[in-house]
Amino acid sequence: MSLVVQKFGGSSVANAERVMNVAKIVTNTYKNGNSVVVVVSAQGDTTDDLIEKAREINPDASKREMDMLLASGEQISIALLAMAIEKLGYPVISLLGWQAGFLTSSSYSSARIKRVNAERIRKELDKNNIVVVAGFQGINRYDDVTTLGRGGSDTSAVAIAAAMKADLCQIFTDVEGVYTADPRKVPKATKLKEISYDEMLELATLGAQVLNNRSVEMAKKYNIELEVLSSMTNKPGTIVKEVANMEKMLISGVAKDENVARISVIGVPDIPGLAFKLFSKLSAKNINVDIILQSIGRDGTKDITFTVAKEKGKEALTTLESFKSTIGASDILYDDKVAKISIVGAGMESHAGVASSMFEALYEAHINIQMISTSEIKVSVLINLDDADRAVSAIHDKLF
Amino acid sequence: MSLVVQKFGGSSVANAERVMNVAKIVTNTYKNGNSVVVVVSAQGDTTDDLIEKAREINPDASKREMDMLLASGEQISIALLAMAIEKLGYPVISLLGWQAGFLTSSSYSSARIKRVNAERIRKELDKNNIVVVAGFQGINRYDDVTTLGRGGSDTSAVAIAAAMKADLCQIFTDVEGVYTADPRKVPKATKLKEISYDEMLELATLGAQVLNNRSVEMAKKYNIELEVLSSMTNKPGTIVKEVANMEKMLISGVAKDENVARISVIGVPDIPGLAFKLFSKLSAKNINVDIILQSIGRDGTKDITFTVAKEKGKEALTTLESFKSTIGASDILYDDKVAKISIVGAGMESHAGVASSMFEALYEAHINIQMISTSEIKVSVLINLDDADRAVSAIHDKLF
Numbered sequence: 001m002s003l004v005v006q007k008f009g010g011s012s013v014a015n016a017e018r019v020m021n022v023a024k025i026v027t028n029t030y031k032n033g034n035s036v037v038v039v040v041s042a043q044g045d046t047t048d049d050l051i052e053k054a055r056e057i058n059p060d061a062s063k064r065e066m067d068m069l070l071a072s073g074e075q076i077s078i079a080l081l082a083m084a085i086e087k088l089g090y091p092v093i094s095l096l097g098w099q100a101g102f103l104t105s106s107s108y109s110s111a112r113i114k115r116v117n118a119e120r121i122r123k124e125l126d127k128n129n130i131v132v133v134a135g136f137q138g139i140n141r142y143d144d145v146t147t148l149g150r151g152g153s154d155t156s157a158v159a160i161a162a163a164m165k166a167d168l169c170q171i172f173t174d175v176e177g178v179y180t181a182d183p184r185k186v187p188k189a190t191k192l193k194e195i196s197y198d199e200m201l202e203l204a205t206l207g208a209q210v211l212n213n214r215s216v217e218m219a220k221k222y223n224i225e226l227e228v229l230s231s232m233t234n235k236p237g238t239i240v241k242e243v244a245n246m247e248k249m250l251i252s253g254v255a256k257d258e259n260v261a262r263i264s265v266i267g268v269p270d271i272p273g274l275a276f277k278l279f280s281k282l283s284a285k286n287i288n289v290d291i292i293l294q295s296i297g298r299d300g301t302k303d304i305t306f307t308v309a310k311e312k313g314k315e316a317l318t319t320l321e322s323f324k325s326t327i328g329a330s331d332i333l334y335d336d337k338v339a340k341i342s343i344v345g346a347g348m349e350s351h352a353g354v355a356s357s358m359f360e361a362l363y364e365a366h367i368n369i370q371m372i373s374t375s376e377i378k379v380s381v382l383i384n385l386d387d388a389d390r391a392v393s394a395i396h397d398k399l400f
Numbered sequence: 401m402s403l404v405v406q407k408f409g410g411s412s413v414a415n416a417e418r419v420m421n422v423a424k425i426v427t428n429t430y431k432n433g434n435s436v437v438v439v440v441s442a443q444g445d446t447t448d449d450l451i452e453k454a455r456e457i458n459p460d461a462s463k464r465e466m467d468m469l470l471a472s473g474e475q476i477s478i479a480l481l482a483m484a485i486e487k488l489g490y491p492v493i494s495l496l497g498w499q500a501g502f503l504t505s506s507s508y509s510s511a512r513i514k515r516v517n518a519e520r521i522r523k524e525l526d527k528n529n530i531v532v533v534a535g536f537q538g539i540n541r542y543d544d545v546t547t548l549g550r551g552g553s554d555t556s557a558v559a560i561a562a563a564m565k566a567d568l569c570q571i572f573t574d575v576e577g578v579y580t581a582d583p584r585k586v587p588k589a590t591k592l593k594e595i596s597y598d599e600m601l602e603l604a605t606l607g608a609q610v611l612n613n614r615s616v617e618m619a620k621k622y623n624i625e626l627e628v629l630s631s632m633t634n635k636p637g638t639i640v641k642e643v644a645n646m647e648k649m650l651i652s653g654v655a656k657d658e659n660v661a662r663i664s665v666i667g668v669p670d671i672p673g674l675a676f677k678l679f680s681k682l683s684a685k686n687i688n689v690d691i692i693l694q695s696i697g698r699d700g701t702k703d704i705t706f707t708v709a710k711e712k713g714k715e716a717l718t719t720l721e722s723f724k725s726t727i728g729a730s731d732i733l734y735d736d737k738v739a740k741i742s743i744v745g746a747g748m749e750s751h752a753g754v755a756s757s758m759f760e761a762l763y764e765a766h767i768n769i770q771m772i773s774t775s776e777i778k779v780s781v782l783i784n785l786d787d788a789d790r791a792v793s794a795i796h797d798k799l800f
Contacts, residue, residue, distance in 0.1 A: 057484050065494060068478065094465060
């Protein structure tokens with residue numbers, strides 16, 4: 001008998017029919033002799049509706065009260081799913097975050113899981129209950145309700161799997177698994193059978209939003225085998241684990257990230273310590289920098305170009321504008337009509353040709369590369385936003 | 401500095417505007433130097449909407465999961481009210497039933513409050529916070545969420561007032577207080593300044609649904625002064641306390657209860673123990689009997705007539721039908737087109753004329769009396785349902 005943790009996102013439980021569908025998946029797993037813990041998010045648009053209710057009353061509501069409000073969303077979905085499972089005739093019990101033992105940090109709206117005290121879950125499994133747990137939420141040391149932030153339910157599921165040493169953690173979404181590219185944009189994209197944690201992390205960071213990043217990090221840390229699969233179709237998904245059998249595939253996927261803005265600081269003096277000065281001002285404002293490109297000094301000056309998340313773009317720009325004379329820049333340029341296209345793959349390291357194939361594909365498609373960044377298992381390029389989808393297709397066609 | 405508990409029902413917090421209105425009432429009380437604990441119900445139709453969601457999935461859902469579902473309603477309203485109070489610039493914190501220390505029995509959907517461990521509330525008041533508590537809910541000894549049943553938020557408020565020895569417990573509703581009759585039906589009805597617990601209890605039982613009965617019983621037990629008032633108008637309401645100054649008024653009100661069915665068991669043998677046999681069969685089915693009338697034995701037989709709540713009527717009838725031969729009845733009659741009209745008043749006891757004035761009013765209005773029942777502070781009559789509103793007006797006109 002195996003212990004399986006199954007997580008269903010908001011769209012999987014959006015209405016009565018889908019809740020019944022999830023109940024069928026869960027009870028089938030139970031019927032096959034497994035112990036089952038189910039983690040669910042709030043139904044469909046519930047969270048957005050609650051945020052709207054709050055905005056009407058107080059757009060600057062405290063995060064503590066926002067968490068109190070939002071946590072009601074999962075409370076509704078766990079109760080409804082438990083009722084659906086009761087309807088199918090199986091023993092079930094729903095548990096809120098605090099009942100399931102989720103102890104978190106105190107940072108409301110983006111709390112970190114500190115510990116899962118799984119005693120209650122274990123007790124309910126011993127009674128042969130299917131256990132339905134509210135994802136996304138916990139309590140802090142003051143006994144106050146906290147939420148884990150967007151995508152937190154994935155993390156809840158992996159945390160339970162880790163605490164209980166589950167045999168498998170299945171993440172059900174509205175896609176059938178992890179693809180070599182976005183299947184809605186690239187018709188030839190194929191589903192991967194397996195992918196390693198590291199590759200999945202790079203893909204998640206790069207905007208392929210199949211799995212929440214924190215959940216993959218946690219799965220890697222505790223070596224929890226994940227499966228990403230669809231709640232709508234009855235097909236095997238993609239397994240995420242330590243060493244994936246990539247079937248000699250060089251790259252696991254092509255990802256697109258449109259949440260990027262590019263900033264160029266032009267004509268700064270070519271003296272030591274300048275990059276430090278510049279980026280420390282940004283980090284003081286909690287602005288993370290991604291790709292950095294520095295030109296070779298000429299005439300005693302150089303240009304520094306880097307990317308930030310689009311929503312931080314304007315803030316980064318104003319911050320630097322105010323230091324323009326201090327750092328001695330002649331100009332600061334800003335562009336948020338850009339996209340980052342990346343290829344990811346553990347096999348890349350030993351195959352120098354992969355990056356050049358990528359550049360070749362872009363060249364053939366007449367797409368200009370603004371910046372390049374590489375890591376051991378990743379190559380990213382910054383290009384024009386308008387070229388993004390075309391670039392993904394071209395690269396995918398060339399490499400697969 | 402006084403400690404005031406204020407309770408607001410679902411219609412008082414039905415939308416953003418009304419939530420802001422409640423926030424103003426609460427913060428005004430706080431501004432005047434009081435410590436304030438606020439108890440709120442779920443917004444407007446939330447509870448009914450949640451019940452509908454459950455029905456769609458499983459009409460026979462367990463009570464435990466129904467309680468889990470319904471408790472989310474107050475969670476939403478406490479968070480929104482806290483946000484509204486934040487908006488007005490006052491320190492506030494919202495607490496769920498379990499956080500506020502509500503320990504209840506385990507009977508889901510109709511749990512009884514066992515104890516309020518008010519430590520957390522006290523701590524928050526010491527920090528000068530306005531404390532907003534979710535009514536209607538608590539947890540049982542298994543740490544599972546329970547609800548107190550309809551009208552439970554009144555009871556929550558009184559329980560907090562009792563646990564904290566509050567100086568006043570204000571119950572805000574959509575009426576301005578307790579009236580001598582339903583003001584929507586009887587234009588001449590007047591608002592009472594004061595009423596005693598016992599009179600209020602009789603009125604509540606009799607269908608004047610201003611206050612939940614359990615809350616009045618608890619207020620009487622712990623001698624908590626209640627005030628019933630409207631959240632929409634800024635007027636003093638009705639005070640409910642041990643000894644009310646009735647300003648020489650004989651009766652405090654005329655109440656109508658349409659939730660009644662009458663059952664007559666005809667021609668049973670006139671022997672001892674028969675009433676016991678009959679009513680023990682009903683109590684075994686948890687059916688409460690209200691007015692009982694037994695005819696004087698004639699020809700060795702007698703008739704027993706009694707009333708039950710309308711929703712229990714058919715069940716009572718079938719129960720008795722199955723025992724018809726055992727108890728030797730010749731016939732069983734059933735009528736649920738009846739209403740109970742009652743006058744209540746502590747002054748009644750010493751004024752024999754009150755009851756006869758009531759009968760006179762009905763006689764003049766050509767309304768036939770089917771049954772009569774009296775207690776120290778109450779006279780009830782059972783009449784035709786069609787005559788009910790006319791009867792209330794006639795009695796009110798005669799007595800006030």
